Amino acid sequence: MTRYIVRRFVSMIVTLWLIITITFFLMHAVPGSPFEKDGKGANPTAVQNLMAFYHLDKPLLTQYGLYLKALLSLDLGPSIGHFPDTVNSMIDRGFPVSFQLGMVSIAFAVISGIALGTIAALRHNRLIDYAAMVFAVIGIAVPNFIVATLLIKYVAVDWKLLPVATWGSWKHVILPALALSTGPLALIARMTRANMLEVLTADYIETARAKGLSPATIVIKHALRNAILPVVTLLGALVANVLTGSFVIEKIFAIPGMGKYFVDGINNRDYSLIMGTTVFYSALLVFMMFVVDIAYGLIDPRIKLHKKEG
Amino acid sequence: MTFKSTPDVLLEVDNLHVSFKTFGGEVKAVRGVSFTLREGETLAIVGESGCGKSVTARSMMRLLPEHSASIRQGSIRFKGQELTGLSEKQMRELRGSEISMIFQDAMTALNPTITIGEQIMEGIIRHRKISRAEARKQAIEMLGLVGITSPETRLKQHLHEFSGGMRQRIMIAMAAVCSPSVLIADEPTTALDVTIQAQIIDLFRMLQEKTGVAIIIITHDLGVVANMADRVNVMYAGEIVESGTVDELFRHPQHPYTKGLLASMPRLDTDRSKPLTPIPGTPPDLFAPPRGCAFAARCSNAMEVCGAHAPERTAHSATHSSACWLHDPRAKQVFQPPIASNG
Ligand SMILES: Nc1ncnc2c1ncn2[C@@H]1O[C@H](COP(=O)(O)OP(=O)(O)OP(=O)(O)O)[C@@H](O)[C@H]1O
Ligand code: SF4
Ligand SMILES: [Mg+2]
Numbered sequence: 001m002t003r004y005i006v007r008r009f010v011s012m013i014v015t016l017w018l019i020i021t022i023t024f025f026l027m028h029a030v031p032g033s034p035f036e037k038d039g040k041g042a043n044p045t046a047v048q049n050l051m052a053f054y055h056l057d058k059p060l061l062t063q064y065g066l067y068l069k070a071l072l073s074l075d076l077g078p079s080i081g082h083f084p085d086t087v088n089s090m091i092d093r094g095f096p097v098s099f100q101l102g103m104v105s106i107a108f109a110v111i112s113g114i115a116l117g118t119i120a121a122l123r124h125n126r127l128i129d130y131a132a133m134v135f136a137v138i139g140i141a142v143p144n145f146i147v148a149t150l151l152i153k154y155v156a157v158d159w160k161l162l163p164v165a166t167w168g169s170w171k172h173v174i175l176p177a178l179a180l181s182t183g184p185l186a187l188i189a190r191m192t193r194a195n196m197l198e199v200l201t202a203d204y205i206e207t208a209r210a211k212g213l214s215p216a217t218i219v220i221k222h223a224l225r226n227a228i229l230p231v232v233t234l235l236g237a238l239v240a241n242v243l244t245g246s247f248v249i250e251k252i253f254a255i256p257g258m259g260k261y262f263v264d265g266i267n268n269r270d271y272s273l274i275m276g277t278t279v280f281y282s283a284l285l286v287f288m289m290f291v292v293d294i295a296y297g298l299i300d301p302r303i304k305l306h307k308k309e310g
Numbered sequence: 311m312t313f314k315s316t317p318d319v320l321l322e323v324d325n326l327h328v329s330f331k332t333f334g335g336e337v338k339a340v341r342g343v344s345f346t347l348r349e350g351e352t353l354a355i356v357g358e359s360g361c362g363k364s365v366t367a368r369s370m371m372r373l374l375p376e377h378s379a380s381i382r383q384g385s386i387r388f389k390g391q392e393l394t395g396l397s398e399k400q401m402r403e404l405r406g407s408e409i410s411m412i413f414q415d416a417m418t419a420l421n422p423t424i425t426i427g428e429q430i431m432e433g434i435i436r437h438r439k440i441s442r443a444e445a446r447k448q449a450i451e452m453l454g455l456v457g458i459t460s461p462e463t464r465l466k467q468h469l470h471e472f473s474g475g476m477r478q479r480i481m482i483a484m485a486a487v488c489s490p491s492v493l494i495a496d497e498p499t500t501a502l503d504v505t506i507q508a509q510i511i512d513l514f515r516m517l518q519e520k521t522g523v524a525i526i527i528i529t530h531d532l533g534v535v536a537n538m539a540d541r542v543n544v545m546y547a548g549e550i551v552e553s554g555t556v557d558e559l560f561r562h563p564q565h566p567y568t569k570g571l572l573a574s575m576p577r578l579d580t581d582r583s584k585p586l587t588p589i590p591g592t593p594p595d596l597f598a599p600p601r602g603c604a605f606a607a608r609c610s611n612a613m614e615v616c617g618a619h620a621p622e623r624t625a626h627s628a629t630h631s632s633a634c635w636l637h638d639p640r641a642k643q644v645f646q647p648p649i650a651s652n653g
Contacts, residue, residue, distance in 0.1 A: 300422075
């Protein structure tokens, strides 16, 4: 297991390095510079000084080297557009908000999705099953910004149950989290249902029945665990999806999260901000995949064997 | 009916009929099966694939698919208690505690993600009011009994860490751990190779000697029957066509189907894991079983009466009986002496 973790960790670092490198060179390949907005440059000497300050006057490879070196000490550099703010401090401020929103959505999606999928499977081909699956199809097909708009219109504006937008109390979390969770929820529900239906016909379920265990014990202890294994694999991608998907939702609900900085960064050609947010999200994503792999190994004892052999 | 000298009857199945509802109609899988199981004995049920052995076994634990299967007729009495009328909740008290089941393929019949210790312990904890620590002790003891070495460490392992024979031992430990009165083993050795088969059969015998458990063993394999059973029921197309002691059946088979089975008994050098295909032809359609003898289409001794009327049971001894017109006392008067056996 330890060898496996070490190997996975190394491949995680390599993946990250590739992402950083590709993003760095692609970003610089796009024409334009942070100080040439609207075509008319600012004072040429000032631009010179600025370029020097941000090392933009050096050869690209040198810039790349400097960036990697700073990155090793986790320094994402100063923001070009929001001087004297640093990218680190912007992430410090924005990420907790995005993270909170994302985690609430994921938690809600996982719990309700698994519950819904399980109930649908246990009531296979009955009304609840059909209703749950119609809901799931809608949840997957309808984009979350439409769900967000509907939620704002009815729950916030018409019924005045919750605040329309912005951030602050727990009440502000509910609507954006709901909007953000519909897709993952529907996906998890569908997957859980399909797996559950299959697992319930497995021989070991009959063995459990032959032992005299109650239906509840059989479903929770013997079936659910095996049915949600594939859901766990999906989780890494879903978390990434929710965090990146939150850009749009953050915009709609005017939430001061990471999404705002990311969009700003691109609009302003703010190199260090673009790099910083990309590196940060990639690291997060790759790390999530890593965690999911390890978690999978813990839930499914068969995995360990494969890795040991490999 | 029971004499003082004979052991008590544990299980009494009388005229059992089980059907499945399917899209094609009603499958009459078990059609009038009757037998008894006494304390401490081993009863074998043999027959070709699809003849209703597993359905009969599952009926006794009421483990048939709820939506499609139904016990149409007949009774199953366990220690005098009628099982067919019990609620699901009452049945759960018996399952694993009084009547246990061992399935063919331990690889799929055990849960791959739960430790084998937990799978054994959960049954004990379910049925006996004891602590986890005590259950653990019993599980370790049981694993040792079925021949798993260093059971304390093995307890924490998962299914994939055991060989095929070991898995079946674990399955047996799991079924026997609550000391049930009846152990139903549905083809427990079919998935194993011959040497392991012999070990598992020895294990059953040892277990029976130690605990006095009565065993119903379901198999294709007459070799297993000869090695393990006291009595045998031969099933064909949902009916028991012949029953008797192992001795009676192997030495004096009466029913043409039994004779056919014996004639095609595999030798030591053939692969026993394959089902026997002894007699030319296939069993009848269970959607619409024939009016007369179900074996008539494949029987070389078939007579006119066989296709028209179902044969009744004829006793050859107190323990031996068969359902074939050849042995019906009336047949001897009506027909010429039947053609000699084809065995
Ligand atoms: N769930 C089911 N739905 C419909 N028919 C079934 C079902 N289970 C069994 N049957 C039918 O019942 C009959 C008896 O099946 P059973 O499983 O008892 O056979 P078996 O003697 O155990 O055979 P095998 O040696 O292959 O295990 C078969 O003809 C089968 O088609
Ligand atoms: S009753 Fe007739 S057909 Fe059936 S086994 Fe006997 S002889 Fe053959
Ligand atoms: Mg069977």
